[in-house]
Amino acid sequence: MTTEIGERQLHEQELDRVTIRFAGDSGDGMQLTGTQFTRTAAVFGNDISTLPDFPAEIRAPAGSLPGVSGFQISFSSSEIHTPGDQPDVLVAMNPAALKTNVGDLPAGGALIVNSDAFTQQNLNKAAYAGSPLTDGSLKQYTVFEIPISTLNARALEGLEMTNKQVDLTKNFFALGIMFWLYERSMDPTLRWVDQKFSARPVIAEANKRALKAGYAFGETTEIFHERYIVPPAHLEPGVYRNITGNEATALGFLAASRLARRPLFYGSYPITPASDILHQLSTYKSFGVKTFQAEDEIAAIGAAIGASYGGALGMTATAGPGIALKSEAMGLAVMVELPLVVCDIQRAGPSTGMPTKTEQADLLQVMFGRNSDSPIPIVAPATPAECFDYAIEAWRIALKYVTPVVYLSDAFLATGAEPWKIPSPDKLPDIAVENVTDPSSYRPYARNPETLARMWAVPGTKGLEHRIGGLEKADITGNVSYDPENHHQMQVLRAQKVAGIARDIPPLDVYGPPEGDLLILGWGSTYGAIRSAVERLQANGRSVAHAHLRYLNPFPANTEQVVRSYRRVLIPEVNLGQLLMLIRARFLIDAVGYDRVRGKPFRIAEIFDEAERLLGPTTRESIAPARAARGRTHSRERKAKRRTGDD
Amino acid sequence: MTETNGQSSEPGLSPENQAVIQLTRKDFVSDQEVRWCPGCGDYSILAQTQKVMPDFGYPRENIVFISGIGCSGRLPYYMNTFGFHTIHGRAPTLATGLKAARPDLMVWVITGDGDALSIGGNHVLHSMRRNVDFKMVMFNNRIYGLTKGQASPTSELGKRTKSTPSGTIDTPIMPLTIALAAEASFVARSVDTHTEHLQGTLELAGRHRGSAFVEVLQNCNIFNDGAFRDFTDREVREDRMLLLEDGQPMIFGKDRDKGIRLRGLHPEVVALGDAVTEDDLLVHDAHAPEPYLALMLSRMWWPEFPVPVGVLRDVARPTHDELLTGQIDAAVAASGEGDLARALKSGETWTVE
Known part of the structure; x- marks a missing residue:
């Protein structure tokens, strides 16, 4: 116990980049473990990129193969763009996690397993004939078998907790080991625990003990012979935070509301992987943000269009199946030419597909998936942090051109994270536009000659009472029109308006x-x-x-x-x-x-x-x-x- | 759950327009040519709507008519207010968003039996339970008119239409029962040809704060002529309809000689006389906190019963926009106006020199 680290001949090795994958049962808290490691690496100054990978089932049968949840983080001392092709280290909390993930571990990779979980029952659930820990099948890896459950339970002795509660903290023991192995401070996570469990001191204490015990285990055990240092990356000076695509998206829309000087109305129906945007925006009440959990996808976009009609930033978000349901209303927004942003956080389809998995297969759906020619501008951020910029850009276009805009993200962007240099609000673009108020020149479908945006007047404006709707409009007056030449002209105008946005966006770099x-x-x-x-x-x-x-x-x-x-x-x-x-x-x-x-x-x-x-x-x-x-x-x-x- | 308040319906004056605005019916007539079939009941509904509008004290620009698809959907074009002719069944969703963004506006939703109860049924349920502050006027003609005569959700069982040549096999639903089940805070019925009653009903709906659901029995003289004739015609209406008056016993008949009495859990028609007096009759209570009575009335139909018209239910409870705005005000009161710079920096941050 008193062995000094120096006496263990512990080597320290400096690495440019390390990729770790935490894998366990979906009840094992792997997403939390990964997120905590990510925060710590980010605060330390590494460039990071993450890939959460979780099942759609909230709690698939414990120990089963479909119930495995994983979180991969790559952290580096230089700029990185991906969460890494393959992990250098795999932490497997049970046999099922080992089985589903070990194929990605390259030969020579480090494998840390919770040996306590390799019971006959768990091996059966993972369809292992024999224990992989003893049958030689893992010999190409550097295997560290650690009885994490037992060691953790010992560390928590004396706390008034059930065995199940104790077991739920073993992920923090594993996290503690990883913090030790990569010389990371436990402070950010300890602070997080205090905050998260402030109302439940026993749980807070248990998690802190588990984390510290894991760290101490790394320090005292004889099984590790090396520690690794990944120095901070040379990022541009500034204040940074770690951000996922969905967080950046929500913040971008919040910022857009401020920059447009209009309140944000967000109508949404719960759907993976878009729901987190609703959750986050619903906490921004002090900004005047109004969120609306609608009865269905159609009501969500209908309410958004209604809010935009009233002069707010009306918007909605969903995934592919929700876009299918919203298509008719998107067509209405095209016809009535109102500003609207529709977010599609794409996921694997068709139909329900694989709700938690990423895909970028809704492009043609948002481009063409409506009746008739129904042009809608589409923006698509490329990284989690960029989601912020393109959320604002979507609104800039929607307001300036008085048009619905589609914002295309996906599950990988939505849940993946990277460091984000926090912008100063006063450096963000002004995207405000004015509504028409002068009755003398008002014609509902008269257009700005440059942008082809129609004259947008909101209810409550004296003298501008007018009617809009899904029926074809006469050019200029906006009255219902079945005139053949007018219809052709309006189809062309709607297309030209969207095509003309090309003059107003940066060239392809x-x-x-x-x-x-x-x-x-x-x-x-x-x-x-x-x-x-x-x-x-x-x-x-x-x-x-x-x-x-x-x-x-x-x-x-x-x-x-x-x-x-x-x-x-x-x-x-x-x-x-x-x-x-x-x-x-x-x-x-x-x-x-x-x-x-x-x-x-x-x-x-x-x-x-x-x-x-x-x-x-x-x-x-x-x-x-x-x-x-x-x-x-x-x-x-x-x-x-x-x-x-x-x- | 609900609060009884007999005086819940305050005049809907918007704050900046407390001064009486002298508008007339003509101010609400738009320049668009009305294009319903000659003889359609919609003309009367439009006329009564235009007539009551000046009474609410809202300037024209603060009134919005939102409609779905169907013959009723054309009404906003004929109102000289703001108007939005949306898509099939979805008018309540747009009205919900508009009212959330703009509590200052007076919002009317114009719909039909197919629009509200078939394709848009879900939105009726949810806007009513939220008590969104809009007035929904549902034209019930028990047929699809604009698509030329198919069965609707209110068509009677066995009805032969173009889409049901052997008779519909779908049991009809009762619109007012649906509205009540969805917790609507104001539920009423009127008839297109009973112009005074219709005007009065629209007036009450307009003054109600919260979701108002008004079913207007409307004759489609092309595809379902005379759907309600048996009890709405001038000669028979007093004997076959029950005019609901709050706080009054349920009496009907040309000679006011019939009434509704409760037997067990069921209503029954009784003749007033020596054996039965007014004291034995049900007394209408539109403000009852629980909608049992209203639910019972909503299921009464000719020929078993006289058809009730008037206000079935009128209770006060907070509206969707009040609650929504209330949460925002509370958040601002608790933590001040949101600070964007601080929101951007939320969570753990670090500085790179």
Whole structure:
């Protein structure tokens, strides 16, 4: 017990990046464990990226394979874009967690298991014939078997708690071990425990004891021979916090309300993975935010349109199945030309699909999934922190063009986290617009000649009483019209209004050479994996660039010029080629897709490999010797063959 | 759950317009040509609506008519107020959002039996239970008119229509029973051709604070002519309809010689005379905290009973927008106006030098 750390010959190793995956039963508190480690790493100054992965069932049968919940965090001393392809360390709290996750652990990876959970009963539930701890099947990993449940229970002796309550704190024991292993302070988590359980001192004490006991175990046990240090990253100066996409989305809408100087009305029906936005906005009452949990998806958007009609920022959020239900009302918003933001936090479909898993397969639904030609602008943030900016941008467009706007996020962005440099409110754009108040010139469907936005007057404005509705409008007057030529003209006007937004958004930015062999074009949450793959390809001397669309309707004005500047265009998507279809149809270029629709984000290596395959063997000229020397493991083919075709 | 308050319905003057505004019916007539079929009961409902509008004291610009789809859905075009002709069944949802954002407005929802009880049934239930402060006028003609004559949720069992050539096999629902079950705080019925009664009923609905549900029995002379003739015609109406008056015994008949008495849990029609006096009759109480009586009345129908018209229920309880605004005011009172900079910095932060 008194052994000094020094006497154990403990080595400290500095690492640039570590990826840890916590996996356990969904009742084991893995999301909380991961979140606490994330906060601690973020506060320490690492760049971070996280990937929670949890089942849709709140409590699947304990110990079962479907009940496994995981949380992966990558933390680094340099800039990172993804939660890591593979974990370096896997913490498995039971056999089911081991079975479902160990396949992702590379050979030589560290495996920490709660050996207490490897009972015959749990092994049976995970369909293990024998114990993997003893049958030699884990010999390619560095295995640390720790009786976490027993050690934790001992640490909590004397507290007035049931055995079940005691067992529920074992995740903090595991967290304590990880804090010790990566030399992290326990303080942020201890503070969190005090705050969270202030009303339940025994529970607070138990969690603190569990955490400290895990940490002390790391310090005193003989099984660890190394500790690891991941120094802080060199982030831009400023005040930072850790933020998930849904948190950033909610804050972005709150900010938009302030910037537009209009109250926010948020109508929503509970649906994974959008509900957290409702939860968060419902705490902003002191900002005048009005939240409305509607009876269904249709009522949610109907109320949002009603609120916008009244002059508020009326908005709603949902996932794909909810968009299907809202489609008719979205068409109404197109017809009556009112500002509205509809968020689609995409998840795996079709139908109910895999509610907690990510996908980006609603693009064509939000683009075209309404009767008739019904154009709606679409924005899509690429990272969790960007969700803040594009929530504001969605409202800027909605107000300036008096139009519904779709904001496309997904489950990966929504629940994934990264550090966010907190902006100063006075640096945010002013997006306020004025309503029409002058009766002398008012015509409900007269338009701003520049934006084509119609004249927007709200109830309560004297002399501007008028009627709108879903029936076709006569140009200018807005009266009901069945005139054939008028209908054609109105269809064209609605389309032109949305198309014209291209003049008002930034050009598509290119990372890498302005022209070359390959452009990898993405949108949404594939950003991190694509950017990391492109960095590797460029380091390998490949002529590859990355462009990432944040505006999907309309496309930025230079999109065609960008996609025509490369010999090949590769579009990786977590769908079966939806942006691909739009790009090919719009620009008549032979872009190719790369689709992996598994409810999970892309791995960097997959995109890297696909790009390499597409590029073929490298040409002699493109391999600078220095580059080749620091080339990474994926350049295996490049010496073997020369690429045929042009040089 | 509910609070009895006989004087709950205050005039709905918006605060900035306490001064009497001298408007007339004509001020509420829009420049649009009315395009219902000649002879349609909707004309009368429109006229009575326009007539009562000046009484509420709201300036035109603070009144909004919101409708769904169906013949009734056209009404907002004919009102010289703000108007929104929305989509099928969803008018209550837009009205809910509008009223939440703008408690200062007077909001009317115009709907029909198909719009409110079929495609939009869910929204009727939930807007009523929330006590959203809008007045819903449901034109019940027991048929789909605009789609040219299919059975509606209120069509009588066995009714032959274009969509039910062998007769509908769906039991009809009673709109007022639905409204009461959904906790509506004001529930009433009137008839398109009984213009004075209709005006009076709309007036009371307009002055009610909270959800008001008014069923107007409306004749569709094209697809379901005479649906209510058996008891609404001038010659028979007094004998076949029960005019509800709060605090009064339930008496009806040309000679006021019939009444409604409770036997066990059921109402029965009785003849007044030596054996039965007024004291034996049910006395109407629209303000009763529990809606038992109103529920019973909502199920009475010709020919078993006279059809009740008037206010079945009128109770006071907080409206949706009052409660919503109340929570916001309480939050501001507790912690001050929200500070965006502070919200952005919520949670653990750190500084990179």
